[in-house]
Amino acid sequence: MANTPTQPPEHYYPRPPADDEISLVDITLILVRRWKMMAGVFVVIVLLALAFALTKADSYRYVSVYHVAERQPSEEAGVGLLETPESVVAKIDNYYFDMVTSQLLEENSLDRLGFETTAKAPENVAFLTLDSEAGEDRAEQVTEYHQRLLATVKADQDELVAKRRQTLEQQLASANESLDAAKESTSESAAELVATYTGNVVDIEEKLAYLAEGNIQRVAAQSREPVGTSKALIMALAIVLGGILAVMAAFLAEFAGTVRKASARKD
Structure with missing residues (x-):
């Protein structure tokens, strides 16, 4: 039986050769x-x-470091802090930034500072940092800004240290008076009182010895290499x-x- 060629349907239209294909x-x-x-x-x-x-000016990183005030450490901690760095950073963010910025803008008749500054408290250390990024033409302004911020922080902490020292000194004076009175006492419990008051005196003196003011360790130290792109x-x-x-x-x-x-x- 002969094979009959299949006829295409009436609605079939031959596809024209593609002429829009592109080769290498x-x-x-x-x-x-x-x-x-x-x-x-x-x-x-x-x-x-x-x-x-x-035309792009190089930007540098400026970092300041402040060591917070210390007190007698607790049993759980190796270093005792009068205030945690996190609490000091919170004060900087919520109060000191605005205060110091307003002072500088008013004194220099400026609308805004040409740089941003952040305060950070690294974990498990007794210091905080101020970090700014600016060109070398603003280095003096950044330094002044950091210096004022740190001076404000230190003044606040120095006041806390002074109050704490005054309280301890009053306690020490009272403990010494009690110790002297116990030494002169002829009661049966005098020896026990002397031991107790002696322990109190030693404890208070130790607290006073550990009490230390905060200190500014570095002000607006410039990075060696430019930052950014x-x-x-x-x-x-x-x-x-x-x-x-x-x-x-x-x-x-x-x-x-x-x-x-x-x-x-x-x-």
């Missing part, structure tokens, strides 16, 4: 044909990045971005040219 050869030809445009786009991007990098990184990104945009521009120009030709043929 076509891509290469487009890039070669549009090399001037690509070079122009690439050069413009790189020059813009170079201008930005040359480096100029070398800016140029590297510009080269990559310039290459990508140059290739995109070539294909967009080729697409626009093809559309114009197709439109002209139809007309």
Whole structure:
């Protein structure tokens, strides 16, 4: 039995050969044909990045360190603190920042400071840090700002230390008076009282010995290297971005040219 060729249905329309497919050869030809445009786009991007990098001022990190006031340590802690660094940082954030900023703005007739400052309390240490990022042209302003903040913190802590010392000294004087009275006593419990008051005196003297004021250890120390995006990184990104945009521009120009030709043929 002879095989009858299958006839396509009446509604079938042959698919025209695809003429919009692009090969590697076509891509290469487009890039070669549009090399001037690509070079122009690439050069413009790189020059813009170079201008930005040359005019960009380097920013540095400025760090200040303050050691908080100490007292006799408890049994659980190796270092006793009159105030925890976290509580001092909370005071800085909620009060001292605004106070010192207002003073500087008013004294220098400024609308705003040209830098931001953060206060941090590292874990398990007895100090806090102030951290600012600014250009070298603002180094003096940053130093003054940090110095005033730390001076305010220290003055507040010194007052707490003075009050604590005054209280302990009063307790020590009272304990010494009681000890002297116990030594002169002829009662049966005199020896026991002497031992008790002697222990109290030693304990209070130890508390006084441990009591220490806070101290400023460093003020606005400048980092050795600039922080932020480096100029070398800016140029590297510009080269990559310039290459990508140059290739995109070539294909967009080729697409626009093809559309114009197709439109002209139809007309």
